[in-house]
Amino acid sequence: MFLRLFQKECAQVGKSLIYWLYVVCLVVFFSSQMGSMKDNMLQPPERGQDNYQAYGFKEDVTEQDLMRKALGELAWGYYYGSFTTYPVGYAKDVRLSESEQEEVGRIINETTGIEPDKIEEHLAAYFEKHDVTTEPYLIEPKKGLTYEAFLNEMEKVTDMLGPGSSFTEESLKSETRLSLDYEGAVKAYENLTDKDGYTGGYTRLFCDYMGIMAGILPIFVVATRMLRDRRAQMQDLIYARRASSAVIITSRFAAMTVMMMAPIIILSLVPTVDSMIFTKGSQISLDYLAFLKYDFGWLLPTVLAVTAVGMFFTELTDTALGVLVQAAWWFISLQIGVAGIYGGQYGWNLIPRHNTEMNYSGFKEGFTQLAMNRAFYTLLAAALIAATIWIYEKKRKGHLKRRGKILRNRKKPTQA
Amino acid sequence: MEKYCAIGKNQLRHNAWLHILVCAAMLLFSPLVLGIQNLDQVQSAKVLETYVALIGIILFTPVFLPEQNRDLRDLITSKYTRITEIYCIRILLSLTAAVLMVATYMTVMKSGRCEMEFGKYYFGTMAEIIAFGGLGVFAYGLSDNLIIGYMAPLVYYAAAIGMGAKYLKKFYPFGMISDFQTKYWLLAAGIILMAAGVIIRYKKS
Numbered sequence: 001m002f003l004r005l006f007q008k009e010c011a012q013v014g015k016s017l018i019y020w021l022y023v024v025c026l027v028v029f030f031s032s033q034m035g036s037m038k039d040n041m042l043q044p045p046e047r048g049q050d051n052y053q054a055y056g057f058k059e060d061v062t063e064q065d066l067m068r069k070a071l072g073e074l075a076w077g078y079y080y081g082s083f084t085t086y087p088v089g090y091a092k093d094v095r096l097s098e099s100e101q102e103e104v105g106r107i108i109n110e111t112t113g114i115e116p117d118k119i120e121e122h123l124a125a126y127f128e129k130h131d132v133t134t135e136p137y138l139i140e141p142k143k144g145l146t147y148e149a150f151l152n153e154m155e156k157v158t159d160m161l162g163p164g165s166s167f168t169e170e171s172l173k174s175e176t177r178l179s180l181d182y183e184g185a186v187k188a189y190e191n192l193t194d195k196d197g198y199t200g201g202y203t204r205l206f207c208d209y210m211g212i213m214a215g216i217l218p219i220f221v222v223a224t225r226m227l228r229d230r231r232a233q234m235q236d237l238i239y240a241r242r243a244s245s246a247v248i249i250t251s252r253f254a255a256m257t258v259m260m261m262a263p264i265i266i267l268s269l270v271p272t273v274d275s276m277i278f279t280k281g282s283q284i285s286l287d288y289l290a291f292l293k294y295d296f297g298w299l300l301p302t303v304l305a306v307t308a309v310g311m312f313f314t315e316l317t318d319t320a321l322g323v324l325v326q327a328a329w330w331f332i333s334l335q336i337g338v339a340g341i342y343g344g345q346y347g348w349n350l351i352p353r354h355n356t357e358m359n360y361s362g363f364k365e366g367f368t369q370l371a372m373n374r375a376f377y378t379l380l381a382a383a384l385i386a387a388t389i390w391i392y393e394k395k396r397k398g399h400l401k402r403r404g405k406i407l408r409n410r411k412k413p414t415q416a
Numbered sequence: 417m418e419k420y421c422a423i424g425k426n427q428l429r430h431n432a433w434l435h436i437l438v439c440a441a442m443l444l445f446s447p448l449v450l451g452i453q454n455l456d457q458v459q460s461a462k463v464l465e466t467y468v469a470l471i472g473i474i475l476f477t478p479v480f481l482p483e484q485n486r487d488l489r490d491l492i493t494s495k496y497t498r499i500t501e502i503y504c505i506r507i508l509l510s511l512t513a514a515v516l517m518v519a520t521y522m523t524v525m526k527s528g529r530c531e532m533e534f535g536k537y538y539f540g541t542m543a544e545i546i547a548f549g550g551l552g553v554f555a556y557g558l559s560d561n562l563i564i565g566y567m568a569p570l571v572y573y574a575a576a577i578g579m580g581a582k583y584l585k586k587f588y589p590f591g592m593i594s595d596f597q598t599k600y601w602l603l604a605a606g607i608i609l610m611a612a613g614v615i616i617r618y619k620k621s
Contacts, residue, residue: 018564025571032579082454090467091459092451212578220567227563231484323566324438324474331470332449334577 001243002251009225009255018224022217023263026210030267033209037202038274042192042357045185052185056358057342058178059188063147066172070154071112072137073166078104079119087164089335100160107153113142170345177342191360197287198279200294201357202271204343207298208354210264214302215333215351218260219326222310225256230318235395245393253311253385260303261295268295298370301377302350308384315388315395346370350377419497423505431482432506436513439471443521452521453528460525460532461540461592468521469544469589470573475510476549476610477565479503480556480617493621503614507553514545540592543603547589548573550606550613557613560620 013019045052077083078101083094096104105116114122126137141150151169158165166175180188192201229235238248268291275286306326313322333350340347343354344362346369354363363370446452450463480503483489493499518541526534548569556565573589581588581595587605591598 017559018561018567021564021567029575029578032575032583084451088449090450090463091455092449093454094451209578212574216570216574217567220563224561224563320563320566323563327566327570 002247005243005247005251006255009252010259012228013221013225013256013259016221016224016228019221019259022221022260025217026213026263026267029213030206030209030270034206034271037271038278041202041274041278042189044189045182047182049182049185052180052182054358055180055185055188056356058180058184059361061173061176061178063150064141065178066169066176067111067141067145067147067150068138069136069176070150070167070172071108071139071141074104074157075108075112075114075119075122075139076137078108078116079123083161083165085161085164085166086339087162088332089338092164094161096160103160104157107157111141111145111150111153112139114139164339171339174340174342174345188358188360192358193284195364196360197290198284199272199275199287199290201360202275203268203290203294204298204354204363205357206268206271206291207294208343208352210267210299211302211351211353212334214260214264214299215306216326216330218256218303218306219310219323221260222256222307223314223320223322225252226311226314226322227318227320239396245396246389249311249315249385249389249392253307253388256307256311257300257303260307261300264299264303265291265295297374298352301374301381304381305350305377305384308381308388312384312388312391315391346373348373348376420501420505423497423502424509427482427506427509431478432509432513435474435478435510439474439513439517442471442474443468443517452525452530455525455530457531458593460530461537462590463525464518464522464532464537464541465544465590465592466577468518469541469548471514471517472545472548473552473566473569473573475514475545476507477552477556477569478562479506479510479553479613480560481562483621484562489621499621500614500618503617507610507614510549511546514542514549518542518545536596537592540596540599543599543606544589546606546610547587547602548606550609553613554609554616555613557615557617557620560617 042054045055081095081101083096085092085094108119109115122139123137154167154169154172157167161167165171192198196204229238241248272286272288272291276288279286309326309329310322313325314320329350336347337349337351337353339345340349341353341355342362343356343359344366346352346354346366352370352373446463446467450467451459452463455463483492483499492502518538522532522534522538522541526532551569551572552565555568556562559565576584576589581591581598586598586601588595588598589602
């Protein structure tokens with residue numbers, strides 16, 4: 001029964017206009033972002049190059065570097081009486097109360113040894129020697145200040161500033177980017193070829209771009225499919241069938257996931273094939289199956305979650321509400337993701353970002369978090385599908401169904 | 417005139433109120449997550465172009481929603497009042513709501529010492545709202561599917577973020593600072609698309 005319904009659902013999705021629009025959008029987006037990838041693939045770095053930006057950023061940023069930058073930023077914000085935070089990617093101006101301002105002054109004194117009323121002098125002296133337009137304001141931490149004590153104080157600042165503060169350790173690390181030298185570039189390139197199997201880096205970049213689309217596009221296909229029965233006034237006919245609610249909903253969910261993933265898997269072959277062509281004749285040992293690992297490990301949970309959100313809200317309300325809910329979630333995920341766009345800081349974002357083929361060490365460091373993130377969205381999808389089955393079953397028995405609007409049919413059968 | 421007022425009143429009472437409410441909530445609660453005080457010109461433009469302009473998708477796209485049901489559509493087309501007039505009244509209502517909401521929002525931003533040239537930014541934001549809305553109305557009219565109506569402007573928005581001005585050229589929606597000429601193109605495209613959407617829908621009815 002399940003397989004028969006699964007095949008039918010696949011055929012239904014395959015025949016719908018919106019599915020092909022989904023495929024076209026994916027292909028166009030992929031072509032615009034990664035279409036010319038073959039021409040831009042990385043060669044080994046050469047000594048004396050103008051710069052090594054293409055190979056990423058310095059990984060061994062010292063704790064001293066982080067502290068200098070954070071303390072400079074803190075004193076700057078204190079002096080001007082305002083701090084900029086980025087809660088969802090947009091700048092937000094935060095002004096502290098008098099007591100909080102005093103507390104920040106105390107923290108500056110504690111961590112740098114500079115009296116709050118001497119900051120102006122320090123600023124003026126610093127920018128007499130440095131160019132204010134190109135160089136950040138840096139302050140040396142007080143002698144003997146440990147990194148842990150520094151982080152403790154920064155945590156207090158973050159509590160005052162609220163979400164999006166640039167004084168968390170993750171934020172400091174992501175914002176303190178130092179250029180690589182030749183040796184650093186060689187090491188980064190070796191990570192790509194030896195540890196990442198070359199294709200790994202490019203498939204990760206593919207996942208970064210496709211994640212943006214996978215976070216929104218499936219909702220349109222799902223909502224259309226779910227509303228189709230209602231529009232064709234076929235609901236009652238389907239309710240009367242022998243198949244259980246669980247089989248109907250899970251077969252539909254499975255079919256839509258498979259159909260949604262199919263073009264993504266096909267497109268993910270492109271970076272692999274490009275890598276094969278580009279590295280032909282070299283000694284690089286490619287990871288030929290990287291695309292499968294990343295498609296299923298990275299992108300599938302996003303598709304599962306979006307599909308489940310679409311099914312749940314459409315079944316619940318019989319309207320296109322799921323589209324608006326998912327659009328809002330996608331928008332927020334996208335804005336939040338900007339802070340960790342270079343990879344390594346995946347957090348709990350629906351759309352984890354890693355907008356580079358490099359930064360293997362960041363990926364490795366953040367891997368556990370990424371795995372937990374992906375597992376969470378898979379479980380969330382399962383929970384939403386279970387809830388969808390429950391709602392469907394209730395409607396089928398006539399409890400929640402009245403022009404598709406839930407909770408309207410409150411009358412008991414005897415009252416009716 | 418009385419007839420048109422009655423149509424407008426009914427649209428507000430039965431359909432538009434929900435979309436206006438969603439947009440108002442979107443703008444009202446925005447200070448919780450984004451700053452609308454002490455922003456420089458670039459940051460102000462970013463808030464208006466990438467956030468406020470999204471109300472165009474919510475306000476304009478569902479213009480044909482009340483006649484989603486085919487039987488209802490047949491009934492309305494059989495009446496003396498032309499269905500295109502009803503669509504135009506709905507669009508005007510959405511436009512009025514957008515005009516008022518953006519003006520209020522920008523006034524709040526201005527009083528919060530955000531840097532911006534009020535008239536220029538207002539025009540730019542409205543042009544983008546009409547472009548998003550026009551695309552939604554056109555896609556809905558063409559496909560007779562509200563979800564495709566939402567999909568078109570959202571994909572356009574995503575494409576603008578991903579591809580940037582390099583691919584979208586004169587139709588890049590976030591050009592307030594980089595190329596203000598785009599706003600005239602967007603406005604023209606929005607109006608044409610909206611008109612085309614209504615005509616297509618009328619022909620299909």
